[in-house]
Amino acid sequence: MVDGTKKQSLTDNTIGALLMLNASKHGSEIALREKERGIWKETTWAEYAEEVVACAAGLEKIGVKPGKAVLILGDNRARLYGGMLAISMLGAFAMPAYPGATLDELKHFLGEVEIVAAIAEDQEQVDKILELKEAGAKGIDHIIYDEARGLGFYEIDGLMSWDHLIEVGTHDLNEAPGRRDEILHRSKPEDPAIFLHSSGTTGKPKGIVLSQKNVFAAAKNGHDAGAYGEAEEILAYLPMAWVGDYAITVAAALLYRFTVNVPERQETVVRDMREIAPTFYLAAPRSWDQMLTTIQVGMEDSTRLKKWLYHFFMDRAIASETRKLNGKSGGALEPLGRLLGELLVFGPIKDQFGMSRLKNAFTGGEAIGEDTFVFYRALGIKLRQFYGQTEISAISAMQSPNEVRLHTVGKPAPGVEVKIDDSGEILLRSDSVFAGYYNKPEASAEALEDGWLRTGDAGYLEENGQLVVLGRVSEVMYTAGGERYVPNYIENRLKFSPYIKDAAVVGAGLDELTAMVCVDFEAVGHWAEVNGVPYVSYSDLSQRDEVAALLHEAFQRVNKAVTEPLRLQRFVSLPKEFDPDDGEITRTRKLRRKVVQERYADVIAALYDGSKEVHVSAQVTYETGEVGKVERSLPIREV
CATH class of the missing domain: 3.30.300.30 (ANL, C-terminal domain)
Structure with missing residues (x-):
């Protein structure tokens, strides 16, 4: 944790130790907000820590232990995040899956490791797990659900509500007073934080276990690169099975005490974002494109005066930003135009879409279009690109706010080394690099070489240290x-x-x-x-x-x-x-x-x-x- 009294290295922290530290030193601060039936419900760090520890105790009672896995299935929910932390504190594997995962994809996960339980969002996800078991899949003896609607009449062995699990865990903690601290201190930096999967573009997805040391090293690298500060307000809407969500919503949030806001549903993200107005926002290029389309469509449907004002200020701001990206300076009157534009056009647009407080905005996963990128920069949002992979805990290179080029992904983050081999492949080295694919020694040997991660991406470093990513080496x-x-x-x-x-x-x-x-x-x-x-x-x-x-x-x-x-x-x-x-x-x-x-x-x-x-x-x-x-x-x- 960022604290002057803490001598321990940031990357030597564990999930339990950070949770305990945040609860003891910042217990009254808000750790989570979750919107339910139109109302934002707040959870402090002290309350969050108690629930996660009780969850861990309850999970251990039903057989979750090191070497076993728990499937996490559903859209973003506060309890699912808490469950992931609890599982890691026990030294077991928290394995999130995409909400739309097919039965075949889930069967593949069951073939990798023994999954003893699942934490599901709602009836739809519970039914999917039951269908999986009916198809002959072994394992998943216990299913814990968050939303009870539709499940009241299910009479299935091993099916229980989250509230019941917490009751079991709380009773266990009360029976043994020292057990709470034992659970909080049990895991080590080398123990698993999360069990994710490769994208599977060329075959079955490969298991990727990131240790607690890996994810906190990546979180520190991102902080030191200026991606975020302490106590950021973020929106938890990205898929929980994607490493980018874990890196920000869990690892960085624990290390730097973010307030994590969980939207009511995926369909309400835009509205909920406006209410929260996050200070940090990460989205794929397609999401930025969709928001731009919505803005443009809204302006075309507005009054003639509003359209004129929009185009007058926006066209000039885009021209100005384009000049900056090309290394040219603007005219003497640009600051005045910027000020008026912010008052009349840019500010209201940002407020409408929940971007009025954005200090750090990022896009990643693939290249973003020049028009889209320049538009947001012109709007006053310092949108930046970043580069990373699941195998390096998401964060490896990013653009700095005032050193942006369309064709690069920025410089390596502090704590990350980059080199290009003779074939043009990008190699990375950092404490955030994983130890190898789960139970796949041959694939691990291909991916790791003397501590360097072979990314599989082709690229090069410019003289100024900026990294350019061209695409997959296998696709040259x-x-x-x-x-x-x-x-x-x-x-x-x-x-x-x-x-x-x-x-x-x-x-x-x-x-x-x-x-x-x-x-x-x-x-x-x-x-x-x-x-x-x-x-x-x-x-x-x-x-x-x-x-x-x-x-x-x-x-x-x-x-x-x-x-x-x-x-x-x-x-x-x-x-x-x-x-x-x-x-x-x-x-x-x-x-x-x-x-x-x-x-x-x-x-x-x-x-x-x-x-x-x-x-x-x-x-x-x-x-x-x-x-x-x-x-x-x-x-x-x-x-």
Whole structure:
């Protein structure tokens, strides 16, 4: 903990020791807020510590111990976070899964380690676990649920409410007065903090156990790099199974006493964010894009005067920010324009979207579009990019507020070393690097070399120390003419368009590059409504000639940014989105290239054989779990 009286190194802390320290020195401060039925309920550090310790005692009573795992399933809830801390204090594995995880994905987790219990958000997630057990899966003898609605009449052995678990734990603590402190001091820095998984773009996800030393080292590295300070207000809305959420919402929050605000539901995040007005905010590029689209749509629907004011100040601010990014200075009157713009336009927009108090704003996971990035910087939000992986506990490099370049991810964070090997692969070394993939010695040996993590990403360091990430080393490909390219690099730039949600670039071993794209239904649908373009479904909208014109603009923009041999020549707009339930992308929306190329082999062939159109029968998995087909003839369009 950041405390002058604490001699112990920050990275030598444990979850139990930090929880106890926060409770004893800052017990009356707010650790958590959770919105329930429209009301924000607050929990102090003292109250939070007591509940987590009681949870740990209760979990130990039902068989949770070192070497065993507990599945965490659901959207962000305060009790699920508390459960993760309690599990780690026992030396066991807290294993969060994505709320939309399929039965096959959960079966894979059961095959890795013995899962003795699960903490589920609600009836939907409980039913999923029961269905898993009915399918023959062994383990998960106990299921603890947070929300009781719909579960009152379930008569199932091992099913209990969170409140009952806390009662069991509290009774156990009262029976043995010294047990509370024993649980708080039990774990060591080398003990597990969290059991996460790789994205699984090339196969089954690999288990990644991050130790408590790993996650607190990463949290310290982020703090020392200026990503956040003490006592930040944050919104816990990112998937709990993603390392970025754990790094900020759990590790950094414990180490630097953040107040964690848990929204009521995923659907209320925007409204809840406005009420909280966080000081730190991390979002994927797609989230920043969606917010920008909402702002622009709102302005177009406003009065003529408001539109004029918006464009007057916004256009000038964007031009100013673009000059700064290009190393140029502004005019003498810019500060005055900035002040008036903040009063009339920028301030009200930021207030409307809960960004009025933002001190640190980040994007990561993939490249962000130039227009989006510059817009937020012009709005007065010092948006920055960061780079990290699950294997290094999320944080490895980031941009500083006043040293931002669009093509870089910033400098290595303090405590992180970076080098580039002869093949162009980025290697990282830090106390935050994991010890290896769970029960996979061969994969671990490939990933770790003399203490260095082989990231699998291609990149280079500029003379000023800024890191440039090009894409996956495994995805460096060559055209028939020997031109080297990274498809993910081009795909990300296609996705800079608000109208393109996903893209797959094709061309390895071929004369030209082509692409398959999936339109963003929300953005394109709104555009169609505003412009009077009729449609009846995603499949119909994606093939409209008017929509193709929007896509043409995106392709032409990308072609201007690449060398002539790598310009995209043709494209197809697919009749459905890439879907993790269909196995085409991962839960973190990374392309499973092999699956896509096999599934759309006929489309790829048509892109190169001179065809004018191609008939496709695409697999679709509905919300009910049923699998169907979308059949459509798709035009092959020239760029």
